[in-house]
Amino acid sequence: MVPSICIFMTGVCFWITYLSVDGAFLVFTSIQRRFNGRYTCTARNIGTAESATISVDLSVIYPPSRPVISGPDIVVLGESFTLFCYADSIPLPNYYWKVATHTVDVIEARGRVYKYTQSASTYSIWRVCYAEVTLFPTVGAQQHHSIFEKKNMIVQEKTGIWSLPEDVRSVVGKTVDVECKVAGAPAPQVWWTKAGNSSFAYQGGRLFIQNVQAYDAGMYTCNAQNTMTPSGQESRDTRDSRDFVLNVENPVFPGDCAECFNPDLTFKITTTTPSNTVTSATVACPSVANQGLIVATVIGWLLAATLFAIGLLFFLRYRQSSTITKTAEQESSKAHAKNDIHSLAHPSMDRQLPVPPYNRMEPEMVADSPYTELYADHYTEPISDQNSPDYLTSV
The missing domain is CATH 2.60.40.10 (Immunoglobulins)
Structure with missing residues (x-):
């Protein structure tokens, strides 16, 4: 239903305001804000030419528009900032501020101006401005209106080191x-x-x-x-x-x-x-607890050196005995070969000449040799007729 107002007066009358309307009725439809003002009605008697006037003030009331919040978009942790809220309405609305969270529904401040200092570290904060009014029209029942607007602000924080050990071992x-x-x-x-x-x-x-x-x-x-880079301020490091x-x-x-x-x-x-x-x-x-480990390490190295020395000694002895055996084998082989050559060169000498007992070698046992007995005839002087007894006998 479109609000309207009708004023009725008897006699010949007309309305004088920023517009002129003839007639006893002044009707407004689709009330607008521009209809605000004082309206005067004048009545005149045609016969006597007498007139009378009456005035009436028309006030158009309306609920608040959506609020507009002005203020910084980027604030600094620990520094105060100010927000302003405005909504158009007649009569003037009442303002109050809340935190835009689902868990907090407490009014933080009242009035158009809101001052706050952010003390907790967070990425951003929200604030909500409410504008509300109750309308009391001359005609009709009273009406209550409330509307709000949110504002998000980024919170910047100064650099700070809050955890670092003083001594590391x-x-x-x-x-x-x-x-x-x-x-x-x-x-x-x-x-x-x-x-x-x-x-x-x-x-x-x-x-x-x-x-x-x-x-x-x-x-x-x-x-x-x-x-x-806070809003309205220069960048700072x-x-x-x-x-x-x-x-x-x-x-x-x-x-x-x-x-x-x-x-x-x-x-x-x-x-x-x-x-x-x-x-x-x-x-x-x-700590002293490591002394045992060090002592054990030293003992281990000493034991290893001792075992190495013993092994080296056995190796040298074995090598020496092997060399002696090989030398004996070689000497025995040479003697046996010499016997064989001598027998082949003088086949009858072994039968004619007696062999002195001291010129004959006794059998010799050679370890690890295929020859278990060696017989070698050695003569102190070369064999010739001069050594024969007949050589010294005169004829």
């Missing part, structure tokens, strides 16, 4: 894995540097060193940086850094160097921080 050959936990929005860039080593560079939030060595010890720095010391222990040395080894065998690694402050990290010897 490892053993030579192990793996070092250190995590640098960083907060910030946009996500910060993280890299590592090492004091005293300008060529060292490592990217990422985790420092990962495999097969760590003594020269890896020193002071390392975790660096983080991001760039924020935020940065944070934190140090930790890596100590690398050598398991070769026992824990108490003063009792089992020369204390001078320990060494120090000296590093220089960016502030020109010199710090020293002593590579500590392992």
Whole structure:
């Protein structure tokens, strides 16, 4: 039903306003905001020419339009910001603000202006502006209207390192894995540097060193940086850094160097921080529990050396005995061959000449030889007629 208003007066009358209407009735259909104003009705007596006037104010009331929220789209964690809300209505609406979540339905603030400081780290926040009004028309029942609008704001956060160990200890050959936990929005860039080593560079939030060595010890720095661009403000860089010391222990040395080894065998690694402050990290010897392992290792090496020496001695003796046997075999073979040659050269001499007992070799046993007995005739002088007894007898 289209709201309308009708004013009736007796006699001859007409209406004077920004328009002129003749007649006793003034009817409005499809009420618009432009109908707001004062309307005057004038009545005139035709016979006496007397007139009378009356005025009436017409107020057009209407519910609020959808609110418009103005304010920053990007805010900074820990810094305050302001939002403004506006809705067109007559009468003026009432404003209040809520958090746009399903679990919170509490009014945070009232009025067109909303000021807030975000203290919790989150990616974004939502705020809702409500505009509501109750209409009391002259004709008809009262009406209640409420309408709202949401606004989403991105929350940016300064770079900050909130977790990094101060001292890390490892053993030579192990793996070092250190995590640098960083907060910030946009996500910060993280890299590592090492004091005293300008060529060292490592990217990422985790420092990962495999097969760590003594020269890896020193002071390392975790660096983080991001760039924020809040609404209505200039871009700004935020940065944070934190140090930790890596100590690398050598398991070769026992824990108490003063009792089992020369204390001078320990060494120090000296590093220089960016502030020109010199710090020293002593590579500590392992615990005394490793002494048993070291002693067992030494005994094992000594036992192995002893077994090697014994084996070498047996090998040399066996080689010497084999050489002697081979020499005896060779000498026996030569003697036997000489006997055979002599017998073939003087077949009758063996039958005519007596062999002195001292010129004959006794049988000799030769180990591992196919010849078990060797007979060799040796003569001290060559055989000739001069050696015969008849040679000395005169004729």
